[in-house]
Amino acid sequence: MRDFLSNFGLYKPYLIHENFKISDKKFSLPIDFVGQTFDYKCKHEEEVRTFELELEKASENYFNSLMKLEKELFIDNKLDYTFKVVGKCTSCKKYHIDLFLHIYSDDFVSRTLISRPIVHSPGMVAKKEDPDAKLFIEKVGANPDKKIEPNISVTKYFTRKTNQWYYKGLNCINENYGIGAYAYFRRIIERELINIIKDIKDLPSSHKSEIEKLLKAHEEDPTVSTIYDNIFEHLPHSLKVLGDNPIKLLYKETSQGLHSIEEQECLSKAKAVQKILEFTIQKINEENSNIKDLRDLIKSIK
Numbered sequence: 001m002r003d004f005l006s007n008f009g010l011y012k013p014y015l016i017h018e019n020f021k022i023s024d025k026k027f028s029l030p031i032d033f034v035g036q037t038f039d040y041k042c043k044h045e046e047e048v049r050t051f052e053l054e055l056e057k058a059s060e061n062y063f064n065s066l067m068k069l070e071k072e073l074f075i076d077n078k079l080d081y082t083f084k085v086v087g088k089c090t091s092c093k094k095y096h097i098d099l100f101l102h103i104y105s106d107d108f109v110s111r112t113l114i115s116r117p118i119v120h121s122p123g124m125v126a127k128k129e130d131p132d133a134k135l136f137i138e139k140v141g142a143n144p145d146k147k148i149e150p151n152i153s154v155t156k157y158f159t160r161k162t163n164q165w166y167y168k169g170l171n172c173i174n175e176n177y178g179i180g181a182y183a184y185f186r187r188i189i190e191r192e193l194i195n196i197i198k199d200i201k202d203l204p205s206s207h208k209s210e211i212e213k214l215l216k217a218h219e220e221d222p223t224v225s226t227i228y229d230n231i232f233e234h235l236p237h238s239l240k241v242l243g244d245n246p247i248k249l250l251y252k253e254t255s256q257g258l259h260s261i262e263e264q265e266c267l268s269k270a271k272a273v274q275k276i277l278e279f280t281i282q283k284i285n286e287e288n289s290n291i292k293d294l295r296d297l298i299k300s301i302k
């Protein structure tokens with residue numbers, strides 16, 4: 001639960017119970033979340049701190065009365081409800097975040113599972129006819145949003161337009177919106193991959209004239225994708241350390257039609273493209289700044 005609260009983005013489900021039964025029903029009711037701790041960034045202290053969950057007084061009363069109504073927690077006999085919790089920074093005790101949590105089961109849940117007798121009787125076990133249900137939780141809202149952290153080398157490298165797609169792509173990844181994320185990262189690669197190759201060509205340790213030839217051939221016929229395959233041996237060493245061709249990977253991962261892939265596959269592809277793209281641009285920046293440092297040094301000893 002700590003991992004879920006600390007790290008999961010919106011709409012990413014976390015399995016609370018594989019087989020939800022009476023002997024183990026923690027985190028099935030809002031009250032179970034009170035006092036639960038997790039790690040989160042405190043905006044006052046600009047540090048990751050321990051946060052603790054509480055229910056607002058109003059919702060505490062609401063859920064106490066709701067438990068008497070029970071049916072409010074169910075839709076079609078499945079557990080299915082949303083509630084708000086407040087996470088407070090235990091360090092400064094000032095900063096807080098709001099989370100909207102959605103709890104749901106994939107199958108019928110007996111209402112007797114939910115009711116909480118004041119004294120827990122040890123003989124109480126799930127009746128045989130209770131079906132096995134999985135119980136999930138997901139965040140459906142967060143205020144403020146968990147901040148996305150763009151890679152600074154990337155944002156410095158791209159234009160404002162491309163950065164907008166980059167931010168949107170990161171946001172989609174953060175919210176587990178795979179198709180959206182994939183669409184933005186595909187657009188970035190379509191627009192920037194040749195520019196990236198041109199920048200790589202100008203790096204001091206690239207094979208400039210060989211890459212130039214590949215670029216020229218590509219310009220004559222942009223439908224030919226051989227440039228992505230053939231550039232590898234001409235890359236500077238720092239871009240070869242993956243043992244795989246990052247340019248080819250970027251091209252390959254984004255050249256597939258959107259219609260043919262599922263949400264989940266889109267998400268993993270978008271994440272892969274994000275990481276390889278950040279790696280590539282970081283290496284270009286490093287190569288450039290290394291040579292600049294060296295040139296400055298040489299100038300200073302002349």
Ligand SMILES: [Zn+2]
Pocket residue numbers: 042043044045049089090091092093094095
């Ligand atoms: Zn704090």
